[in-house]
Amino acid sequence: MNGWLLAATVELGGAGAAALWGTATGPLPRRVMAQNLATSAVCPALLLLAQGYGRPSYVDLALLMALLGPVGTLVFARLLADELLDDRPRAWTLTWAAAGLSAAVVVAVCVATGPSRAMVKLLLIGALLIGGNVIASRALAGGFRGVRGA
């Protein structure tokens, strides 16, 4: 067991479980927010796993996750816009904390990889993940205020 895998295990057991708990309980706005944070909890874990198994090709999973996770959240933000109108979910502290975590993981993995084409991919994933995460939070906090019945 190497350090990367240990880090991934901790990340999944901690942040992943917390996100699941948040999605499964409580008021709707909090659930949606937790679903959004699940992306930023799991995606760094996928990067760590790729590094831990010594398989650069597993990075594609993280790439897809970073792309599609926020898209999934946008689905909910858009189609639940009516219900989220009165009680807009806001969790900026958590959102930025998650972004920080993602950044830290991406930097760590980049350092381990060294400058190469793989590093460009990692940086792209980091940018997509953090950008998507922040935008999805923004979308939840009233990004679709004008959307009615559409």
Next chain:
Amino acid sequence: MADAVIVVALLLVAASATAAVAQREPARQALVLSVLGVVLAVLFTVLQAPDVGLSQLAVGSALTPLLIMLSVRKVRRQARAKDRAR
């Protein structure tokens, strides 16, 4: 010891499957299902099946929730139209 991460992923899958069944309201269930999809993708990765993980991500994180939420929206719109007609 390398099995620890597999155990964690398995427990997460079991927990999110339970939660997905326990949520009786479709929109909330869709939220949990999308998390289930992501957790399954992680499980597939740790079981060394990245191909399967990719397709589970592609289907589970955006496509299935979108389908379910569109259905929910349609049903709600219908109910609202009925109320208005009344």
Next chain:
Amino acid sequence: MHHLLPLLFAVPLLGAALLVATGRRLPRAVAETTGCAVSGATAALALVLLLNSAPPLVEWVGGWRPVDGESVGIVLVGDGPALGMAALDSLLTLSALVYSWRYFDEPPRGHAGSYPALMLVFQGAMCGFALAGDLFNAFVFFELMSVVAYALTGYRIDEPKAVQGALTFGVVNSLGAYAMLMGIGLLYARTGELAMTKIGRGLDDAAGQGGPDALVLAAFVLVMTGLLVKAAAVPFHFWLPDAHAVAPTPVCMLLSGVMVELGAYGVWRVYGTVFAGPGGIPAADLTRALVTLGVLTAAIGAVMCWYQRHIKRLLAYSTVAHTGLFLVGLGVLTPEGDDGIALYLLGHAGVKAALFACTGALLDRFGSVDEQALHGRARGMRAFGVMFAIGGLALAGLPPFGTALGKAITEEAVGGPLTLVYVLASAVTAGAVLRVTARVFLGLGPRPEDAAYETSGSDERPETGRRLSRIPDSMTAVPAVLLAAAFAVGVAPGLAAVVARSVNEAGSGGAHTSVHWTPHGILLGLVSTLLAVGLAALAVTRPRRLATPDWALPLRRLQSGHVGDYVAWLLVGATVLGALTLPGVLGG
């Protein structure tokens, strides 16, 4: 020759793709003619292959022929029974397409080709399932067949009953398919193989002297659950009446005529190649399980059939009863039983499809398939009345129909008290059909009263654009041809012997049997026909005496139309199946 086997799936698929690609511009008549042509070509191919199927054709798709007995590819097995089922489903699809030619209502705007395309994919899927020699490949085609069937069942989206029945069908069958896949997973874990024969050998090797263990039992139960859901054995049968009663008529012809039977065929094939060895399920246990479930299925199907007023639902229950009889015949594991069932199945497909076709004509003429609402209204449809009556008699086993020959041979094979089950189940279901004939086409007897817990068949929308004042010739010709085919199965010289030889070669290692009419069989056939006529006469003249007695009501209440109930029953069914098979595993 064997290289052509995959074409039985590829040709209809290509036809369907062609119809979809050009569907936006194609006029309807052209689309449906193309559908018929492709379906007919596939049927011809299936027949040609069938004629060349001795010795059995074996095809490794992709040219992955085994090296040192090991292959990585998928194997297709084109023996007599497999190609026979493929030919049967192709011919039935062709007749369903001809039946609905130019009559079937409202293709979706700009999608004139979608109905024939779905039918073609259905045909291809059934062929693919029949030919599968690889367990996972069988699962794929099982699912393809199901997916198309859900869509076709729900085709008439304006009908509340149709969409509900289709969803029930979808949920229960998908769950059954997943159970089957879990079983395949267990088998793969044990043997590390997917080709059916290799799994069977793997089980035998793994068991050594020990015989089967819990894993084999669980795999058997799970795989059989999937197949028995398709075959609609009690208590997996609840979806069938709900789906078959609401599907469009040409689709009913296929569902009842061949898809359900493919489930029984799957049971026979999978048991014979995977579980029949010393490492599999002992024969005594299989017999116990299949005969018990089969008798229950026949009994419940027959009773429920009798109490229906919705004619399509009545026919659907008669299918349930008959699959029960098929399972009993396959369960006794004798070569004669297999031969009898093969012939019975051929005859039944023709008769049942013809009966559905006649019911479809009623629906399009009167906008109802309710026995009571139609009382005496179809007096003018003489040809259909005659065909309906002949269908009823053939269902009872009137010699020399194919059903009668198959039933007689099977009765001899099962012997003893089980013979009684055959006589009674076929007599009761046929009696119900004859009762409908007497009331609807002849207007005999008084109008019966409504019961409390039942599905009425009034207020159905005809499947044609408007009610038909005159039934087109194609709709009359199809049931007539189908009945003639069922007749031919019984009388064609040599056919029975050929069927028996190919079934035995595939199933019982080439055992020699002689199948022919016997005085005993003819007598039993006449007895059940007389019984059916008597029951029908009694029901028409003295309706009070045979009105729903209280003891049947709990049985009817079980058919609640609730998906949750059906899922619970599916689990119970798997448990029962496990319990029935358990002794052999414990003993081993």
Next chain:
Amino acid sequence: MHVLPYLVAAYVFLTGCYGLATSRNLIHTVGCLAVCQSSTYVLLLAVGYRDGATAPVFSDLAPGSRPVVDPIVQALTLTDIVVGATVTALLLALVLQIAKRHGTLDPDELRELRG
């Protein structure tokens, strides 16, 4: 650890069945069916796992340098996922029509087919 993955698969299957049987909303029913199906993925992939092995993908791995897991089950699961997604879509389409024609999604209130 020797049987945990298999037990999880069995548990997920039964949980899904419980949800199917007790569901009060047909969209939820379809979701539960998806849960049932995910148990088959878990079972299949668990069967194919091999201790200390990695994926049989040789774009970044020299063939033979490390043991690999069983690719067959992965191919099967891949097919299975596609099947699952399409069945979900098709059943949801039917659910929409039920909502339209019956005005309800509660299976307890669908009383047209019985007896």
Next chain:
Amino acid sequence: MSQRLRLWLLAVGGAGVAALLVAACLDLPAFGGRRHPYGERAVAASLARHTANTIASLNFDQRAYDTLGEISILFAAVLGCLVLLREARDEHRAQPQPAEVALPVRRYALIALPVALLTGLYVIAHGQLSPGGGFQGGVVAATALHLLYLGADYRALERVRPLGVFDVCDALAVSAYAVLGLAGLLAGTAFLANTLLPYGTFNTLSSGGTVPLLNAAVGMEVASAVVLLLAGFLDQAVEIEEERGS
């Protein structure tokens, strides 16, 4: 049937199946076992045909027939959904109202859209080398298109989504797969035989014989199928309305 009775049945059936499954699990080979005969043969066969990703080799070469069945399921499901979600007699189409989306969200959607499309194509193209392939990439590409609906509005999506074209693509992709299969037959080997093209250099884009072609056909099929499926649902959710008073 009453709620109570159903729960009892469920308990009995569930307990029985649970007992069966647990007993089976205890008899299964221990998790992580070494015996996988078919798997080892498949890896060897994949390497012999210069396909770096064994799963791609299985899906598009060794068990390509399963994949043909799988895309037929997709094809049939799309056909079925189009039939089931068609406009019924008592329905009409309403023009959806335009949506107002916050600027950052809109910008994100417009940036992510090409990235996701490219990623989808990348995943398809590298299917026979690295994890991924026609199915995964097709879903990503098709989902990406719907960022237009999520981030902008429905009319923007309608403009870039000519359904007639996707209909034809859907049918063409299935036919292409089947025709490639037939080509093997016509060349004198067998249906779906991978003997037509040279196997190329290991670990390059053109390696694996017909694998990349079948992979591309599946990608096209999946992408158009997902677009069509979602189109059916979006139509229902956004446009189609029941007639008043029905």
